[in-house]
Amino acid sequence: MNSEKVVIITGANSGIGKAAAFKFAKQGFTVIMACRNMEISRRVQGEIIKATQNHRVNLLKLDVSSFESVRQFCLEFKKQYEKLDILIHNAAYANHGEKYRLSADQIELTFATNTFGPFLMSHLLIDWLKKSDDPRILHASSNIVKHFFDPKKEIEVTNLRGEDKESKTFSLYNMYRNSKMALVMLTFKMAEEFANDGIKVNAIQINGATMSKETLQKFKPGWRMIARIQNLFFAPPEKFADCYFEICTSDQFKNVTGKLLNDKNQIINPTVANANVKTQMKQLFGSTLYPVYADNKDNQNKIWELSSEITKVNGHTIIP
């Protein structure tokens, strides 16, 4: 029975997250919308309940960029629910053109929201995921990771704690790109780490979903113009909500873990070093290959250790 299945969707008040909340609610799941703006999100929750007649759509407050808020969310969730089946890390910070900003924990806001917050949340929810007979975690990544086909690109970790926050050359676009690559690498490593607990961990590479007026409004004018043009070519958010649903519920993905998937729910494979022209064209225009940077164990371990240090997660244990 779907009603017994519990799914958490972060950032479920807008875009793909909202479409996913609709989809899961329509299919009878118990849906927890994990959102930070309660006024807007309550309206969306009402809309979903009215349209689907599923009254098990709950709203719990979460600012995923704040470790304290993540902890409070998990405590509240565990008080109200006995297990967790599906955890979808959909929320993200991508206010292109913005200056360097720090989270409540003095961590660069893009990484705090897109990488470290989800990492902490997954760890805090392991024990509840383990109670499910088919637990699955999904990370929303982006085709922006394709920049890493350039072998010179690497994730810079030296400016994540405000070291150079006044930098005039700071690029939120680059920070977002790096945070989404880090998320892919954490997916691969987390799948191994959580395998003994039976928890499957995958990521989806989103390659363009129509952005809402509210999302466009968050970009600085130049970036907003680019995003408006991109919107003309992008698919509706429902397309990716369907992908989320398939990856998190279908038998096809029941035993799939540690994979990056594309918008057709195909497994994306690592490319080869020194790719020939034909492969380079596939990298650029297709969505069947990902950069080898993501597969490098040293790179993965570096990001894992940094995430553990920053969130105070040690193995599966959370340091108080």
Ligand SMILES: NC(=O)c1ccc[n+]([C@@H]2O[C@H](COP(=O)([O-])OP(=O)(O)OC[C@H]3O[C@@H](n4cnc5c(N)ncnc54)[C@H](OP(=O)(O)O)[C@@H]3O)[C@@H](O)[C@H]2O)c1
């Ligand atoms: N749309 C695309 O073309 C595209 C392309 C590649 C990847 N993606 C990825 O797909 C996912 C969904 O994107 P979207 O286009 O649907 O974006 P969206 O409509 O802008 O939704 C983002 C959601 O994240 C929430 N959020 C941001 N910071 C948060 C925080 N600190 N705590 C809790 N929630 C927070 C937002 O809440 P507020 O309303 O309160 O701000 C919003 O609900 C994201 O991970 C994004 O990076 C999208």
